[in-house]
Each structure stands twice: as structure tokens, then as C-alpha cells.
Amino acid sequence: MKTKILLDPLTRVEGHLGIEAVVDSGKVVEAHVAGTLYRGFEQILAGREPLDAVQITQRICGVCPTAHAVASSQCLDNALGIMPPDNGRIIRNLIQGANLIQSHILHFYHLAALDFARGPDFPPFTPRLEADYRLPAAANKAIVDHYVQALHIRLKAHEMSAVFSGKMPHCASVVPGGVTVLPAIDKVTTFLWRLKELQSFINDVYVPDVLTLAEVYRDYCSIGAGCGNLLTYGGYDLDNEPDVMKRKRLIPMGRFTGGKLAGVDPAKISEDVRHAWYEASGPAPAKAGAYSWIKAPRYDGGVYEVGPLARAIVSAESGANPALAKALDTALTHLRLERQHLFSVMGRHLARALETQALANAMAGWVLQIKLDEPVATPHKMPDEAEGYGLWDASRGALGHWIGIRGKKIARYQIVVPTTWNASPRDANGVAGPIEQALTGAPVPDEKHPFALARIVRAFDPCIACAVHLVTPRRRLLGSLRVA
Amino acid sequence: MKWAAAAAALTEFSQAFLPRLGAALDEAVKEFPLIWIQHSACSGCSVSVINTIHPSIKNVILDQILPGRQLWLRYHSTLMAASGGMSTAAALGTARDYKGKFILIVEGAIPTKDEGIYGTLGEEGGKHIRMLDWMKRLGPEAMAVLAVGTCAAYGGISAAEPNPSGCQGVGQVLRTHNIATPVVNIPGCPCHPDWFIGTVARILLYGLPQPKELDEHGRLKAYFGKSVHNRCVLRDCMDDGQFATQFGEVGCMLEIGCKGPFTYADCPIRQWNSGVSWCINANAPCMGCTEPGFPDAHSPLYQRR
Numbered sequence: 024m025k026t027k028i029l030l031d032p033l034t035r036v037e038g039h040l041g042i043e044a045v046v047d048s049g050k051v052v053e054a055h056v057a058g059t060l061y062r063g064f065e066q067i068l069a070g071r072e073p074l075d076a077v078q079i080t081q082r083i084c085g086v087c088p089t090a091h092a093v094a095s096s097q098c099l100d101n102a103l104g105i106m107p108p109d110n111g112r113i114i115r116n117l118i119q120g121a122n123l124i125q126s127h128i129l130h131f132y133h134l135a136a137l138d139f140a141r142g143p144d145f146p147p148f149t150p151r152l153e154a155d156y157r158l159p160a161a162a163n164k165a166i167v168d169h170y171v172q173a174l175h176i177r178l179k180a181h182e183m184s185a186v187f188s189g190k191m192p193h194c195a196s197v198v199p200g201g202v203t204v205l206p207a208i209d210k211v212t213t214f215l216w217r218l219k220e221l222q223s224f225i226n227d228v229y230v231p232d233v234l235t236l237a238e239v240y241r242d243y244c245s246i247g248a249g250c251g252n253l254l255t256y257g258g259y260d261l262d263n264e265p266d267v268m269k270r271k272r273l274i275p276m277g278r279f280t281g282g283k284l285a286g287v288d289p290a291k292i293s294e295d296v297r298h299a300w301y302e303a304s305g306p307a308p309a310k311a312g313a314y315s316w317i318k319a320p321r322y323d324g325g326v327y328e329v330g331p332l333a334r335a336i337v338s339a340e341s342g343a344n345p346a347l348a349k350a351l352d353t354a355l356t357h358l359r360l361e362r363q364h365l366f367s368v369m370g371r372h373l374a375r376a377l378e379t380q381a382l383a384n385a386m387a388g389w390v391l392q393i394k395l396d397e398p399v400a401t402p403h404k405m406p407d408e409a410e411g412y413g414l415w416d417a418s419r420g421a422l423g424h425w426i427g428i429r430g431k432k433i434a435r436y437q438i439v440v441p442t443t444w445n446a447s448p449r450d451a452n453g454v455a456g457p458i459e460q461a462l463t464g465a466p467v468p469d470e471k472h473p474f475a476l477a478r479i480v481r482a483f484d485p486c487i488a489c490a491v492h493l494v495t496p497r498r499r500l501l502g503s504l505r506v507a
Numbered sequence: 508m509k510w511a512a513a514a515a516a517l518t519e520f521s522q523a524f525l526p527r528l529g530a531a532l533d534e535a536v537k538e539f540p541l542i543w544i545q546h547s548a549c550s551g552c553s554v555s556v557i558n559t560i561h562p563s564i565k566n567v568i569l570d571q572i573l574p575g576r577q578l579w580l581r582y583h584s585t586l587m588a589a590s591g592g593m594s595t596a597a598a599l600g601t602a603r604d605y606k607g608k609f610i611l612i613v614e615g616a617i618p619t620k621d622e623g624i625y626g627t628l629g630e631e632g633g634k635h636i637r638m639l640d641w642m643k644r645l646g647p648e649a650m651a652v653l654a655v656g657t658c659a660a661y662g663g664i665s666a667a668e669p670n671p672s673g674c675q676g677v678g679q680v681l682r683t684h685n686i687a688t689p690v691v692n693i694p695g696c697p698c699h700p701d702w703f704i705g706t707v708a709r710i711l712l713y714g715l716p717q718p719k720e721l722d723e724h725g726r727l728k729a730y731f732g733k734s735v736h737n738r739c740v741l742r743d744c745m746d747d748g749q750f751a752t753q754f755g756e757v758g759c760m761l762e763i764g765c766k767g768p769f770t771y772a773d774c775p776i777r778q779w780n781s782g783v784s785w786c787i788n789a790n791a792p793c794m795g796c797t798e799p800g801f802p803d804a805h806s807p808l809y810q811r812r
Contacts, residue, residue, distance in 0.1 A: 030591040031630045034584045037550045039628055041635075059635065061618070061625040062547060063671025067664075072807035078794060079802065082664040085551020085697060129554075137588045147568065147580045150597060151588035171565050178558050178781070185780035189789030191558075192551040192697055193796075196789040198754045204789040205757070213783065306671070308624045400755035477590055488549045 025052070028473050031059070033480055035134040037086050038487025040446065043314075044476055046467045051476070054455070054462035056446050058317040058487050061306050068436040073099060073405065073428050074199060076436060080424065083438070084488050085192040086129070089122040089184060090417030091424075091438075092197035097267070098424035099199035102411025103403045106263045110399045111201020113389050116259045116273075117214065118188045118197060120386045124221055125180035125191075126418040127331075127379045128229060130484045131372060132173035138478045139236050140166040154474035157239050166235075169228055176224045183217045186210050201400035206393045214390050222383050225376070230354075233376040236369065237358050243368040244360055247479040249461040250326045251366060253279040253333035254444070256287065256414035256421045259385070267414055273385055274334045274378075274416060275343040280325070284340050287322075289414065289423070292439065295319040295450040317487075319447040319456060320439050328457040329420025329444045330483065332365060335374035347381040371482040405431050417441055419484050442486045458483055536577050539711060540601050540609040542645060543583040546638040547626055547665040547674050548615025552656035553585055555697035559704050560781050567704065576711045581609070584628070595629035595636070602648045610710070611649035611688075613677045616658040616665035617642055620673025639680070646686040651715055652677055653691050655703060660692035660725070661799040668803050678725060689715055692725040696796035701777060702730045722771070724799055735793050736767035738775040755790065764809040766795030 024047070031041030039060045045053040064083055068076055077095045081088035093115050100106060107115065140163050141156040142148030158166065181191045187204050188194030196204040204210075237244055259273035268276070268287075278285040300306060300313045307313070321327070339348035339362075354373055355362065364370055409428045416422060420441030427435040447456035455463070458480055465475045545553070557564040562572060568586075571577045580586065582598040589597055601609055618626040623639030630636060646652060654677040657663035666674040675683075678690045691710075693702050706727060709716060722728050736742075744750070744759040751758035759765070770793055778785045786793055795805040805812065 029630060029633065031635075032584050032590065032594060032628055034587050034590045034594050037585065039545075039584075039626070041630070059627045060547060060638075061672055062665065066669055066671045067667045072809070075802075075806060075808045078808055079664065079667070082549055082551070082696065085549040085554045088549075088551065133586065142588055146597070147583060147587040149588065150593050152590060152593070171569075174557065174564050178560070181554075181558055182780045182783050185783050187789070189784050189786040189791050190779035192549075192554050194789075195786035195791035195794070198791070200754060203754045203791040205755070306625070308621070398755060400753070402753050 026470050028467070028470055028476070030473060030476060033477060035137065035481060036485045036487065037084065038485075040480070040485055040487045042462070042476060042480060044462060044467070044473065046470060049466060049468055051462050051465045051467060054459045055314055056448065056456060056458050056462075056480070057315040058446065060487065061300070061308075061316045062488070063306070065436050065438065068433050071433050073102070073426065073431070073433055076426065076433060077198060080438065081193050083440070084486055086126055086486060087122065087417045087419065088192045089119045089188065089194055089197070090415065090422055092194055093119050094413040094415040094417070094422045094424045096197050096199050097413030097415055098411050098426050099413075100411070101267070101413060102409040102426050102428055103199060103406065105200050105401045105403050106265050107201035107401055108398045109263070110206060110393055110397050111401070112260050112263060113392050114187050114202045114204060114206070114399065115197060116389055117386060118184050118194060118202075120259065120382050121180050121184035122191065123418045124225070124379055124383060125177045125184065127375050128173050128177045128180065128224075131229065131233065131375065132170045134484070135372065135481045136166055136170055138474065138481060139240060142167060142170075152472045152474045152477060154472060162235055162239070166232055169232060172224075172228070176221065179217045180221055183214050183221075186214050198400060200403050201398075203400065205399060206395050206397075208395065211390055211393055215387065218383060218387055218390070222387070225380050225383055230376050230380055233372050234354065234357060237373060240369060243478065244358070244364045244370065245367050246465060246475065247368040247461040247482060248366045249328050250457045251280075252322075252325055252327045253336055254287065254322055254327040254329050254421050255333040255337050256416050256423065257334070258416040259382070273344065273382070274338055275341050276414070277337040277341055278322070278327070279333065279336050279340060284337065289412065291323040292423070293321055293324075294439065295321060297451040298448040315448040317443055317446050317448060319450040320444050321450055326447075326454055326457055326460065327444055329441045330371070331375040331378050332371050333420060334416060335378060336362070336365065344381065346384065347377060350377045350381060368478050368482040375484070407431055419486050420444060440486070445483045446485050446487070458485070536571060536575055538577045538579045540579045540581050540605045541612055542581055542598050542601055542609055542649075543612040543614065544598070544628070544641055544645070545584055546613065546615035546617050546628070546659070547672065548656070548658055550585060550614075551697040552614045553583070556655070556700050556703045558780060559700035562704065573708060573711055578707070592630070595631065598645070602645050606648050608650055609648070610707070611645050611652045612655055613642075613652060613659045614655050616662045616674035616676060617680045618672035619675050619680065625672035642677070642680050643684055643686070646681050646684070646688055649688050651689045651691065651710065652681070653693060653703075653706060654678065655693050656698045657694040657696045657796060657801050660694040661801075663696060664802060690725060691716060691721070691727070694724075694726060694731075694797045695772065696794075696801060699777065699779065702727075705730065726771070726797075730773050731771045731797060733771065733773065734768060735770045735772055735774055738773075739767050739787060740775060741787060757790070760787070760792040762811055763792055764807065764811060765792035766798075766805045766812060767793040769805070769812065770795040770798055772797040
């Protein structure tokens with residue numbers, strides 16, 4: 024007998040997400056994922072000063088504002104024909120890197136861990152979905168203790184970001200051309216020592232905890248495989264090459280599809296609104312057949328997952344990041360698993376943890392490359408007309424900003440964010456989005472407590488505030504954005 | 508039963524939870540249920556508030572935040588364990604059981620266009636509950652409403668022109684619907700953790716702020732009484748006639764859009780993120796994020812007002 028399960032709101036994700044699943048004989052046969060808020064940032068940006076985009080777009084998301092700040096600045100760098108000096112490039116990397124550490128620790132302990140460890144019996148830990156909590160008492164206690172410890176340690180990562188950005192969330196110092204903050208030895212020192220403390224936590228607590236969960240919840244190393252196609256724009260610039268497609272990055276740009284690596288052509292990205300509440304005229308909350316405020320981005324018509332899993336696999340398969348590849352293989356050997364098992368709930372948690380570790384290690388080197396008394400920003404002149412784009416991975420995956428400038432003002436601004444990819448609804452061909460696909464086939468032994476669904480969705484770390492901000496009236500190829 | 512559960516919990520959980528479990532047994536401890544609702548928001552204020560250091564967020568959620576006073580976070584969609592109808596029931600149940608006694612914390616502006624169809628949170632009998640309806644239902648029942656962040660207080664970024672979903676701040680929504688529950692605004696993009704903790708502690712210890720303690724925008728003068736400009740670390744640059752004209756230059760930033768003279772907040776002395784920095788310390792102009800006019804009245808952001 025088919026039963027419909029509603030899980031709205033799906034809590035412990037950023038923003039407003041609802042899921043609806045049809046269950047038959049203990050398994051999900053059909054799932055719908057919906058963003059339940061419309062924000063309209065692209066409408067808000069039209070007509071404003073181009074420089075203001077960096078501050079406005081950060082407010083899309085209080086968890087990953089730095090990613091919007093960098094993507095937006097790179098979008099403007101591209102439009103204005105400037106590149107930041109070394110200091111500007113490095114400090115942007117540090118601001119975003121510190122925030123990624125903050126975001127990943129928060130996600131694992133404060134958003135996801137309660138799916139696997141039973142919290143204490145008082146609010147906000149109760150009420151809860153009663154799940155098949157399997158951790159031995161000592162391990163359960165350790166994870167709950169680390170939940171508390173992580174509340175404090177993630178704050179230090181935010182402090183690191185604020186050392187160079189002024190404040191977090193919503194950083195002040197990232198601007199087109201570089202950053203505003205002036206390097207100083209006390210900033211370098213205080214950043215390094217906070218980073219050391221975080222590295223200890225990542226190496227001694229976070230990564231081991233993920234490995235423990237993967238051992239105990241081995242079935243979740245296969246559950247939630249998803250669509251199998253991966254996309255990343257990469258991130259953390261290592262040189263000042265103006266063409267983003269040729270720029271060297273810590274995490275390389277790339278796709279993984281059909282078991283093989285492939286390149287990225289931004290002109291092949293499109294957005295579909297067949298099942299989203301949008302019409303050519305704008306938002307359409309009464310539209311028939313629609314069920315979400317999230318649109319459906321597709322690459323060359325295909326469904327793609329973005330995020331740490333995409334970055335880990337593309338990094339490892341391309342050979343561009345041997346340290347991350349080695350960490351992945353060591354962890355998989357320890358767990359007696361293959362790379363294909365990374366396409367799972369636990370695989371996504373593992374990719375996230377190992378990426379945090381690799382990035383923290385790289386940052387320890389970058390901060391020492393800062394040069395006192397050298398410029399932090401390249402001056403710009405605002406052109407009457409220009410177009411530009413910035414492609415840069417946020418914590419949760421591929422983030423693209425596109426701008427069209429006319430009469431020195433924003434004529435059109437377009438943003439495609441990670442969760443728009445992952446939590447996308449069905450497209451015009453009826454093909455479900457990545458999370459919807461990952462949910463299909465999930466075990467639901469108890470329909471009153473559909474904990475597997477929550478575990479699958481949370482492993483993607485959805486950010487709905489990001490995903491629901493925009494409206495583009497027509498289906499259009501973004502890479503060839505033209506302003507009317 | 509209560510004893511048995513608590514005793515079991517004491518053996519099962521770590522030291523971190525002992526104070527909270529102890530409090531459950533102590534009838535003398537006054538508990539304050541909180542319902543924290545996120546509307547059209549970015550979660551930045553939640554993320555900022557958990558950056559509180561003394562008390563830590565662990566102290567806020569698990570311990571007596573002040574001697575004999577315990578907050579009880581019954582609903583916060585980013586932190587709570589429950590999901591779906593179970594979480595919605597927790598919020599509605601708290602409002603029913605603690606009528607006039609719970610504090611409603613609102614993050615984000617409320618979409619009001621077309622009767623609020625642009626934002627829903629949870630469902631009831633298969634029907635989405637609109638954010639506007641959450642305010643109409645919980646607003647009258649609360650002891651007080653704290654509007655956390657500039658979106659909740661005044662509309663903020665969510666209500667920036669052309670305000671696509673008709674977003675409004677809490678005060679405006681309650682006035683429109685003749686709901687007389689007191690509102691305290693704690694603006695900022697985001698709200699500083701100290702401003703939030705201080706306001707909550709004020710209410711727990713001394714009751715709601717007196718009208719004379721609030722400014723014309725419903726903010727505590729203790730935090731928002733003086734302009735950023737008057738206490739700015741770059742005042743000497745202005746006195747010396749040293750003005751920055753582009754990013755990365757040293758000097759008073761009035762010419763590149765600093766809104767310090769029009770912005771009331773104690774950032775220059777309080778600073779951000781455990782005191783490591785603040786916007787002007789990062790050589791970036793003040794955006795005026797604590798003001799009702801943010802962002803539109805302050806735009807273009809990087810030009811002199």
C-alpha cells in the first residue's frame with residue numbers, strides 16, 4: 024500500500040525545506056523536494072551600483088556569505104577587467120577557507136550528528152524522530168560531547184575569517200579588485216594560532232567521528248547514491264590568471280559523469296522552471312504542476328550533484344590535489360570500502376571532513392605568503408557597459424554569479440547556487456533533482472519516523488535561503504548571458 | 508518518573524549536561540520557553556548569536572543563563588532535533604501551554620504580499636502555514652517579541668526595493684493586525700551576539716525595557732545610543748584631512764561611502780567575533796546595517812551620502 028509522508032519543515036538545514044515522499048512496501052518510490060520561501064534577490068539587484076552586489080548578495084546566506092562575496096567580487100573583477108594582487112587573492116582564500124571550516128563543523132555536529140547519535144531528553148533535543156540509533160553508549164556520549172565542544176570550536180573559525188574580513192557573518196573587506204584589510208603581523212599570528220587549534224580538532228575529533236559513524240552505520244555507505252553526475256567550479260586561486268577557466272586552483276574545476284572526468288563549459292548551464300513557481304512574468308505561486316521555489320539547473324540537460332563529494336572526486340580523479348586523494352584512499356581502506364561508496368550518505372560526510380582537513384593544511388601555508396606593506400586591492404574604473412561572471416565553489420558546491428552592466432548600473436544579475444542544483448525539482452523532461460533521486464529507494468521501516476529520509480537530505484547540507492532567492496523569467500543559457 | 512528519567516540521563520550523558528538536568532529537578536528555577544522562528548532570512552543572525560562567548564551558546568541552551576533562570580529553546584528549526592509535524596506541534600504546543608509566558612524570537616522579515624503566499628513554514632493537515640499566519644497566531648500569545656536582526660526589525664535586505672515579496676518587519680506586521688504584544692528590536696546585519704544576550708538577560712532579570720530605555724526605532728539605547736562615527740578609530744584621520752579615495756587606502760572613509768555618521772551602534776567599542784575586528788578595523792566603510800534605512804537609504808553603499 025502506498026503512503027504519502029510529509030516532512031515539512033525538514034529542520035536542521037539552513038532555511039525552509041519540505042519533503043514529500045511516497046512509500047510503498049517500506050521503500051520510497053517517489054520523492055519531491057520543495058523550497059517554501061521566495062526572496063527575489065535578482066530583482067533587488069537590478070538598477071543598483073555594481074559594487075554593491077558584493078554586499079547585497081552576501082545577505083543571501085548567513086552561513087556562506089564569504090562564498091557569495093568572493094564569487095560576486097570575481098564576477099566584478101571579470102567585468103571590470105582587473106585581477107587582485109597576491110595579497111588580495113590570498114586573503115580572499117583565507118576568509119573563505121576559514122568560513123568553510125566553520126560551516127562544515129557546524130553542519131556535521133549541529134545539523135547532522137543528531138540523526139545518528141541520541142541527544143539528551145530535553146528541548147531542543149526533544150521531541151525527535153525515533154531512529155535506529157546504534158552507537159554504543161560510549162561512542163554516543165563522545166559524539167554528544169563533541170557537539171558541545173564543536174559549538175565553541177566553530178566560533179574560532181569564524182574569528183579567523185573575521186580577522187581579515189572585519190566581521191562574520193557578512194564580511195566587510197572583500198571587494199572587487201581584492202580586499203580592503205591591511206595586512207599586519209598580529210593578524211597573521213592570531214590567524215595561525217586559531218588555525219592550529221582547529222587543525223587539532225579536525226584531525227583528532229572531526230575526522231575520527233565521521234569514520235566511527237561510517238563503521239557503525241555501514242548501510243549508509245550505500246544508501247542515498249543520487250544521480251551519479253558531479254560538478255564543481257573549484258576554488259582557492261593559486262595564481263592571478265585572468266581567465267578563470269585556466270586559473271590554477273587548490274580544488275580544480277571539473278565534472279565527473281559516466282565514471283569519467285570531463286571539462287566545464289558555462290554555456291551549457293541552463294535553468295528549467297517547469298515545476299517551479301515561476302512564469303515568464305515573474306513569480307507564480309499558483310502555477311499548476313509546480314511545487315517549489317527552487318528552479319532546476321541542468322548541465323547540457325543533465326542532472327548534476329554539487330558539493331564536497333564533487334570536489335573530492337574531481338580532485339582525486341584529476342590528480343590535481345594529491346593530498347586530498349591520499350586522505351580519501353586512506354579513509355576508504357580503513358573502512359574497507361571503494362571509491363564508489365563515496366556516493367552515499369556517509370560518503371558525503373567523509374568527503375566534507377577530509378576536504379576540511381586538506382584545506383586547513385593548505386591555509387597554514389597561505390597565511391605565511393601574505394606580504395606586509397604590499398597592496399591588497401587593484402583600483403578599478405567603472406565602465407558604462409560590461410559583462411562578467413564568477414565561478415567559485417561555496418561550502419555546499421558550485422556557485423556562479425553573472426552580471427550585465429549598462430550605464431554604470433546593474434542591468435541584470437544572475438546567481439545559480441549549490442542548493443539550486445542539489446534540491447532542484449523535476450525538469451521539463453520529468454527528471455528528478457539530485458536529492459529527489461537520492462531519496463528514491465530509501466528504506467522507511469516506520470512511516471511515523473522516516474529517519475532515513477532526513478539523513479539522506481541532511482548529508483547534502485542544503486541551504487535553502489541560497490536556493491530560493493532568484494527569478495529569471497526565461498529559460499536561458501547563462502554562459503551566453505546577454506542583457507536586453 | 509521524572510526522577511528516573513533524569514537519573515538515567517545523568518549516567519548516560521556527559522558533564523556538559525549536568526546543570527540542565529539538575530535544573531529540571533529544581534522547582535525554584537524559573538523557566539522561560541523560547542520559540543525562535545525564521546521567516547525571510549539568511550540564518551545569519553542565528554549563526555551570529557551562537558558566536559556568543561560569555562555566556563557561551565552551550566551556557567545559553569543548557570545552563571541557567573542567570574542564577575535561577577533557565578531558557579528553554581522549544582523551537583528553532585536549525586537547531587532542534589524534531590522535524591516535520593512534530594516540530595510544528597512543538598511550537599504551537601508551547602504557545603498554547605505557555606500563553607503570555609513564552610518569548611517569541613523572530614529572525615527575518617515577514618512576506619506579506621498576496622496574503623503572505625511567498626513564504627511558508629511547515630504544514631497543518633497538508634496545508635502550508637504561511638509565515639504571516641505564524642505571526643498572527645503566535646504574536647498575540649507571546650509575553651514579548653524580540654525582532655532579531657535588521658530584517659525582522661525593519662525589513663532590511665529582504666524588503667530592499669522593489670521588495671518582491673512585500674517583506675515587513677515584525678513591528679509593522681503586528682501593528683497592521685492590531686496585536687499589542689511588546690516588541691524590542693535588536694537590529695544589525697547580523698545582530699551582534701552581545702546585543703541579543705544582553706536584551707534577553709535584561710528581560711529575565713528586570714522585566715521588559717521601559718519606554719525611556721528605547722530609542723525612536725525601538726532599540727535599546729544601551730547598545731544603539733551613539734553613532735559609529737563619534738567613537739570611530741579613524742576620527743584622527745578625518746581631523747587631519749586624510750581621506751581614502753579607493754579600497755585599501757588608509758584614511759577616513761566618508762568619501763568611499765562610510766555610513767558611520769548616520770549609524771547608531773556600539774561596534775567601535777564592542778567589536779565583532781570575540782573582539783577580533785569590526786568593519787572599520789578591516790579598513791572597510793560602515794554600511795549602516797543597524798539602521799531602518801539599510802540598505803536602500805544607504806545606497807549606493809560605496810558612495811558618500
